[in-house]
Amino acid sequence: MRQKYHEEEKYYEEEKEIDLLDLVFMVIRRWKVIVLMIIPTAVFGFFFAMTRPSVYQADTTLIVSSGMQSVGLESSDIALNQKLVVTYSEIAKSRDILTRVISKYDLIESPAALGKRISVRPVKDTELIKLTYSCNDPKLAEAVTNELANEFIKKVGQVMKVRNVSVVEKAIEPKSSLPKGRGKILLVSIILGGMLGAGVALLIEFLHKKVRKSSDMEKILGVQMLGMIPEIEIANKGEESHES
Template sequence: MEEVSIKELFFILAKRKKVIFLITVVSILTSGIVSFFILTPEYETFTTLMVGKPRDYGSSDSQLDYNDVLLNQKLVPTYGQLVKSRLVTDEVIKNLELDLTPKEFEEKVNVNLVNDTEIIKVEVVDEDPKLAVAISNETAEVFMKTVKEKMKVENVQVIDRAQEPEKPIKPRPKLNMAIAGVLGFMISIFIIFLIEYLDSTIKTPDDVEKYLDLPIIGTIPNVED
């Protein structure tokens, strides 16, 4: 198998450095144009809830003991599913007069359960930051009403209400451009090596000895007029 030295690799890259520069720059510029002018910014906000124990569970003792805490933590996933149930989503859509289907609503709303706690985080992503806040807070309100009625929960309250985000979570132009630059650089190197591999022309005296296995008797210099 033919071996190529590191020196030869650098020589190949240096010979076609303009190709590397051009592809890398085009990749960065394309990513920047798409990120700044084509992709629609999306904003994220969240409301944090803490859910207490159901009225019918646990002891009658008013003091919350360790078993009650464990029970609450086990029930948190159930509450999380309730947040995204049609019972809640349909009422939120109706209250806010949203032009959304239940499926579209579910794509905007994510329920994040904080491990080993009684905390539920209702996260909402939308192109309109004000609408994201409204959906997040209204979902929390409807959920609190529903969980009290359906599951007889004693204590459910909002810890943090949603606030209007100042910056979008995506697109992230700088990150996208950096990634595009790296990919463009790697693609350009791949293209250069592919071209070099497919190029079977003889360019130097060394190529004659290397590929034709013939001795070099002499060379004719290139004399300019």
């Protein structure tokens, strides 16, 4: 019984190795298809990477205080301030604030689209929060970020009836754009092209099945193969008579 189990396990391992070899040989046979799929996707990725617009990001730092006057910052105070940060993050992206900013700078985008460009995140283990905004114009990024901060402070005063948010550091005009990641885009496009090419090659192999090895014949006939006849080249009649 144990011997039979080992034989079956060995058989499955051999089948797995054969399948992997079949996959390798399939890639070798259909390398032209794979290359033909990689080339257009790589060209498209290169074109997309080179034509991406520059994006500038400006950020301002705000401080959120719980109103407690203490020399040291206790862990309970930090936890309370972190909860306030989560609440204030939603206030900063409220439709009222976004609509006023859009109206002031004549932005051609909806409040929802503007909200996607805004990021409000806490600075770990502090009372500080970072408010960032990104767009294609560095001067506009600076102006909108500072205006968002001002409108945010006003809104908190109206809603929470407290003034415990203030600006620590105003946004300045960014000097350089965010990384465009052109190399990553090109690499991803090549990988996607290779995957697409491999899929097309597998589809071709599935639609055009051929008997390529003895195991294929065994699967079709359901019997074990006893031997193989090697390929013999037959010479021309003139050469055959000369040799005889």
